[in-house]
Amino acid sequence: MTTVRIPSAVLWALTIGGAILGAALGFLVKPLVNWIIDLIGDAPGPLRLAAALPTAWAIPVLAVVGLGVGAWLAAEAKKDSLELTVRQEGVELKQGGTERYLRREDVDAVFQDGKDLVLLDATTRQLARHKSSDLPKDQVKAAFEHFGYPWAGASDPHEDDFRKWLDGHPDLDEETNALLRARSRALTDKQHGAAADLTDQLQARGVVLRDRAGTQQYRQIPTRKTT
Secondary structure (H helix, E strand, O other): OEEEOOOHHHHHHHHHHHHHHHHHHHHHHHHHHHHHHHHHOOOOHHHHHHHOOOHHHHHHHHHHHHHHHHHHHHHHHHHHOOEEEEOOOEEEEEEOOEEEEEEHHHOOEEEEEOOEEEEEOOOOOEEEEEEOOOOOHHHHHHHHHHOOOOEOOOOOOOHHHOEEOOOOOOOOOHHHHHHHHHHHHHHHOOOHHHHHHHHHHHHHOOEEEEEEOOEEEEEEOOOOOOO
16 A cells, blocks of 8 residues: 655644744844835724834744644644545545545556546546645656556647637537536536536536636546447
């Protein structure tokens, strides 16, 4: 079993960095507040409160506050980051409070697509797509190759099949366009659960999706010929 997660050095850097920034703010808060007051006539209450402290107190107090903020950021980063566990018999993916397990025999291709880790089945259906930019790419690749998974590289082998979605384009029927419109609205409204459900509905119709630069891109799953 091999597990790949966000490096602990990144989490420590966020935590300690918060403390350092807090201490720096404690040293600079008085001139900062004076500058803000001169500029706009007032300053936020918490800053004015910090500026009222003697500098010898402001530095440790704001360092502790910064440490707490940094620890919170580190916890959020860990929660939002992908935790990948690869075994001979399957793959576990944990991210954002959700977990998924994929059996080894269902996985036909694994690759990096920009910031995402993608797994496909033999029909090119997308089994999973997870943001993985926080993970060391060489470790991700090594984990899959160690257990004999079909690593397909650092780009989508079906890259040329993707098209930018244009509402109403005749390449897709009206029901598919309607689902893509609904997904676009869900993404705009940050309704990620609804967007994920619509992604599943579209894939059931043979349409694989990815998001690029604020647009939806799609490709159609090839129809399997029967003999």
